[in-house]
Amino acid sequence: MSYSEICDKFEPVISCLQKGEKTISAICTLFKSYKQTIEMSNIKFQKALDTFKSDLPKENQLDTLSTALNSLSEYCLKLILHQSTFAKNIGYEILEPLELFLGQFSLTRNNLQIKGLSLVREVNKSKEKTNKMKEKYYQSCEQLEKHERAEKNCIEENKEKLEKLQRVSGIQRQQMSRCLDGYTISYKELDGICDKYDSQMPGIMESLQKSNESRIHFIKLTLEKHINCHNKYLGSCKDSIDEFNSFVSNINSNIDIRVFVDSNKSTIKHGREMFMKYEKFIESKINPKNVEEKSYIEDDYEVMEEKMYKNNEDPDTILVEKVLEHLLPVEHDLNPSGNLDPIFYSRISELLHTPDGRGLFCDILESKRSRCLLHYSKVTQLAALIKSFLTSMMMQEDNDSAVFCKMVVLAHVFYTEEEGGKRNYLTHFLENHAIWQDQNRWIEAIEAATWAKIQSDQEYSKSLPKKKKNLLGIIKSIGRAGFQKNAEEERESKFAAFMIMGQFNFHMIHLGIPQEISSNIVLSFCKKFELDNERTCNLLAELQANQKINTRAEKTKISLQLREKEKFRWDKLLPIGLALEFLLPEECFEFRLVSKSWNNTLKISIFKKWLLEWNIPSSQKIKLRNWVWSDTLKALSRPINYFHLLSEMMEKPLNDRTLHEIIDIDVARSYQGNDAMPPQILKNILKTYSYYNPELGYCQGMNYIVGTIYLQVQNEDLAFKILISLIDKFQMKSLFIKNLPKLKQFFYQLDRIIGLFLPELHEKFKEISVCSGHFSSSWFITLYSSVLQNRPDLLYPIWDMFLLDGWKTIFKVAVAILSKLSRNIVASKFEDIMLILTNFQTMNVSAEIFEGDFISRVQSVNISNALLRDLESEYEHLKLKASTSSKIIYT
Structure with a gap:
């Protein structure tokens, strides 16, 4: 059944869709109210919890009831967090998509309603006109008949009257003829309008049907999302309840009475007085x-x-407190106060020459870490004290790992701000100290921190309440305990080691440790804790990507590479190749006809001119782009019968039903409201490819790639062949397979390129420990299709450049985007930065990024394939180092 069968019932169909729109709006209102209710409830719950905490005794109670009451506070706080997360999920996963869909649905329905009503009104108006002309024609015929009867009756009576009647009949006959002509013309017009109605209305009705189907499907998907979110929320609450229950079940009156008695026991009996002579x-x-x-x-x-x-305060503590109170501001008081008495600096210097004094200084400085923003003069004084401190450690060969670790961490806590808001951390003032070159000191400190972390994690695991097991469970656990426990502990230990080394990587980068030393530290540490090849490589890549780059030397190198590339590419046709830049696109066609060698040498540059510079009508540009894409990828030469594969896939039983369900879900999320991208075609291509290439199957992001191809070529078979050719030609398989090896390589290359082209942004990323892996995965996996699906005017030129120039285009676009975002990022906080990087296409800043000259800016970025090969070699070298280190571990 289809709406096209009831083309005469346009208004009831529109009424149905209007009711559907109200339904979506009602669901939006319901979930919005639900979200607001949860948020208001959370606010009231938080106030009640704060009151509860303030009403509880402040003393540290050791009895089981007090412990349970403290855990009640934590339990309530977790409930608030779970509810807050649930409310956010309602906003992100339900409300935002619903509101977006509602807007798109309303827009589509309005457009189709306008088109349909226009046709209906045109038909009705023509019918009305035809009916009037018909009535007029019939009336004139009736009048003519009357006159003819009167004429016949008058033949025998009066000749003079007969002549008069004949004249009137002639006039009436002419009028009837005119009415007949008018009726005939209006009827033909009505017939033409009806033909137009019959040809256009079924398409409009089908589009309305698709909109209504998508509405029903989307509401179903939304309700399923709500059920999943609610189940997650209930699961989180259950975990918190189970944890709280373990504390409640430990409440024991005997223990609490004993604790109270022990804490209040007197050394002498109550009521006794001492005898005194x-x-x-x-x-x-x-x-x-x-x-x-x-x-x-x-x-x-x-x-x-x-x-x-209080009566015997430690003079060393007083001294350190006095000095640090002078150096560290209270709240927002950044104005430097008067100078401290020099005697205090003399005494503090003496104190810092002792191990105990250094430990005390670190402890008190750590307790004041909240007062981290310092005046420039104060941060230099603090740096001078710490340098003296570090020098004493070196001279006395003091290898106190705890003190060293604390100082490393605190060096990236205290900072001063320049006029533009840029932060200069304490690391900037300490990075040239010789102690940071001591490789053994670093290794000992990192190992000590790692063992402390492992021990802490193990103690925490032991403290967790164990679930009761039945007899069968006990027997199984006894059988497995011998080897599973060791394997689990080893896995947790390696994870803790990796995390700690990652944190120290961050600090080594900021302290400017030379790459050779920092790499040796990482390799030695990974060998000690037997970290695998992948983790070792990630740590080394992080260090390498953040090394300072000689920008001028690199740009000179790129310039020389480009010159050599020009000579190699054009060979004997160098003059013509260089002249192409100054020719019109239509003037380049004849060069391809000279010979096969000319065509092979020049066609990429000519294709680029055609697609990016030739201002031709969009319909011709689409045909040209289809031909260039097919030619470049050699898609048409592939001996693949798509529809045969499709029918074969649909006939065979599903080996992996989950894969098809994932495709259905992803397709439902993408290209909503875009009538040019039928969901079923998208599903067919993706499922057929997963059948054609089971080794790769389907990976998230492919839906956007296929959608971009199909929207361009509008041919299911050709889109499938282009997809295969695209993945094969650009080796995209390694983007999707397990561990994502190529994607990790791209992250490394982009980090290095940001350091080369956008050094200020690179410094900001380094400061907040952000790398390209945090925001750019969709850029590479979907070739910007997920980011720019609503901007085909930008997306297709980017794809044109990618198909003709390769992966360097994706990096060029990244630099073009980040260069515009740089100003916003440098002056923002971490949370705002991540929001900008992941959602810039929907924010106000997108207008500035994608202004008219965006494609020209992308083309002007000087990233060559040779540079990418050099960076790839760097990354492969790091992988080799990590692999060699891993082989040494396991041999």
Whole structure:
């Protein structure tokens, strides 16, 4: 059944879609209210929790009930977080897509309604005109008949009257003839309009049907999303309840009474008085202190210790506190106060020459890390103290790993700000100190931090409540305990080691450790903890990607490479090749006809001129692009019968039903409201490719690639062949397979390119520990299709350049985008930066990025394939180093 069968019922169909639109709007309103209710509930719950916390006793209670009540606070906080996450999921996964779909659905329905109503009105108007002409024609015929009857009756009576009637009949006959002509013309017009209606209305009705089907499917998908989100929320709540339940089940009145009694037990019996002779009484009046010292004073031990501390404060602590109070501002008071008495600096320098003094200084400095923004003069003074501190460690051969680790971390906590808001961390003032070149010190410190982390993780795991097992479970666990426990502990230890080494990588980069030293530290550490090849390579790549680059030398090298490339590419046709830049696109066609060698040498450049510079009508540009793509990829020469593969795939039972379900879900998410991209065709191509190439199958992102191809060629068979040719020619298989080897290589290359072309942005990324892997995966996997699917005027020229020039185009576009985003990123915080990098295409900044000259800016970025090959060689060398290190471990 189809809407095209009821083309005469246009208005009821439109009414149905309007009701459907109201349904979507009602669902939006419901979920919006639901989200607001959860958020308001969270706010009230948080206030109640804060009140509860303030009402609880502040003393540290050791009884089981107090522990359970503290865990109740944590449990409530987790519930708030779960509800907050649930509310955010409603916003991101339900409300935003729904509102977007509603807008698109409404727009499509309005456009189709306007077209349909225009046809209906045109038919109705023509019908009305035809009916009027018909009525007029019939009336004139009736009048003519009357006159003819009167004429016949008058033949015998009056000759004069007969002549008069004949004249009137002649006039009436002419009028009837005119009415007949008018009726005939209007009828033909109506017939033509009806033909137009019959030809156009079925298409409009089919589009309305597709819109309604997509509405029904999208509502179903939305409700399924809600069910999944709610199940996740309930699962998270259940985990929190189980954790809280373990604390509640440990509440024990006997233990709590015993704890209370032990903490309040007196050293002497209650109500007893000490016997004192008269002589002692007189002595106590003369010298009461002596008696007090001998007295048994019943005091709380902790209170007594606090009094002793206050009366006998540590002078070293006072000194460090005094100096740091002078250097570190309180809240937003950044104005430097008066100079501190030089005697304090003399004393603090002496203190920092002792191991205990250095430990004390680190501990107190760490306690003040919240006061991290310093005036320039103060940060230089603090740096001078720390340099003195570090020099003493070297001279005394003090290898205190805890102190070294603390200082490494704190060096990237305190900072000063320049006028433009750029931060200069303490690392900037300390990076030239010789202690950072001590490779063994770094290794010992990182190993100590790693073992501490491993031990902490193991203690935490042991502290977690264990689930009760039945007899069968106990027997199984006994059988597996011998080897599973060791394997699990080893896996957790390696993960902890990798995380700690990653953190120290960050600090070594900021302290400017030479690459050779930092690489040796990483390799030695990975060997010690037996980290695998991939993790070792990731750590080395992170170091290499953040090395400082001689920009001038690199750009000179690129310039020389480009000159050599020009000579090699054009060979004997160098003059013609260089002249192509100054010729019109239509003037280049004849060069391809000279000979086969001329065609092979010049065609890529000619194709580029045609696609990027030739201002021809869009319909001709589409045909030209289809031909160039097919020719470049040699798609038509592939002996593949797509429709045979499709029918074969559909007839065979599914080996992997999950894969097809994933394709269905991804297709439903993409190209919503785009009538030019039928979902079924997209599914057919993707499922057929997964059948054709089971080794690769389907990977997320392919849906956008296929959609881009099909929207251009509008041919299912050709789109399938172009997809195969594209993946084969550009070796995209390694983008999708397990561990994503090519994608990791691209991340490394882009990090290095950012350092070369956008050094200020590179410094900002280094400061906040952001790399290209955090934001650019979709750029490479979908060739910008997911980012620019709504901007075909930009997407297709980018694909033209990619198909003709290769992967360097993707990097050029990245540089063009990031160069425009750089100003916003440098002045923003981490959260805002990640939002800009991942959603710039939907933000106001997109207008600035994709302004009229965007494609010209992309073409002007000087990234060559030779540069990418050099960076790939760098990355392969790092992989080789990591692989060699791993082989040494396991041999």
